[in-house]
Amino acid sequence: MKKLILASGSPRRQELLKQMGLCFEVMVNPVDETVLPGMPPTEAVAELAYRKAMAVAARLNEGIVIGADTVVVHCGDILGKPSGIADAINTLKSLSGTDHLVITGFSIVDCATGRLSKASETTRVFFRRLSDVQIEAYVRTGEPMDKAGSYGIQGLGAVLVKKIEGCYFNVVGLPLSSLAAQLRQFGVEMLK
Template sequence: MREGTTLILASSSPRRRELLQGLGLAFTVMTSDVDETTSPELTPAEVVEQLALRKAGAVAKKVSDGIVLGSDTIVVLDGQILGKPADEADAFRMLASLQGREHTVFSGVALVDAATGRTEVAHNATKVQVRSMTEQEIKAYIATGEPMDKAGSYAIQGIGATIVEGIVGDYFTVVGLPLHLTAQLLSRFGMSIL
């Protein structure tokens, strides 16, 4: 890797920022306003990889140097992608459909070298079991405001932890940035954590 290469996080997510800070890496933040529409023919894994790469690529075009990190997370239930809720009614619909069931969270990670165009893309998937909830509990959770900007309408790292019975896989994939996968990809660009 070139001397003094900067790491750039292509995300406004405070969760991703905190997770990356936890790795002890210096980085800057540049948000990418990209169209997140994808083809319905894509698998969930392809969706998160494509969107992560789209976000990283958009920021990489704005700078002349640096490694740009993009990430995307989706919740999948019965083959249907649950994005961020449009409103409280949409959040209620999502949470009602998830309760008492298992779903899968996919997080994609992409790195783009702004100087060379080299890319690395991968994803993780984690199964999440949500407990059964009453209508009142769902409404009370929505009233906290936490579900409104979260894929699937919940945040495992917040109050939403109280509705999650268990996971099979990587916790950080559910939060939105799989750290071991991110570290692996960064090491391919000469940015080692350990």
């Protein structure tokens, strides 16, 4: 199998690739995460994933590099990681009783050939109506502090979610089925 490199320091993405049974290395190069004003979120995350993958691929002669980026979009606004406790509380209050989109862009680069794939996937997440007490208790756990949208569906944040439409793993950080299909095009097979 070709050498696989994840261009992300995200522990969640690393766990997801391990869940797929893949052996990989982690290499991260900082990139400019500025996107053009008005760029649709699906294009923005695909572009950021591409930049992350290319920043690592540029240093290598061989291997398959995977870059990824995830955003939460609510009422047309991209919600990043919270800047602090008050920001996390306000974000969760805005998501309470509503739905939002989680969009993950991913890019795959073959370092030997320069072959490239860019894609994104969207999942709609519906939150239960949450009380201020529930929101504050969740934020006190510290779980939301390093997550876009101020929650982690794979942890205690699961109790905030009423239902989803789409790929659960996309909300965690990588749409596994779509990623596997794309990796097959690069000669990386999970099920042989």
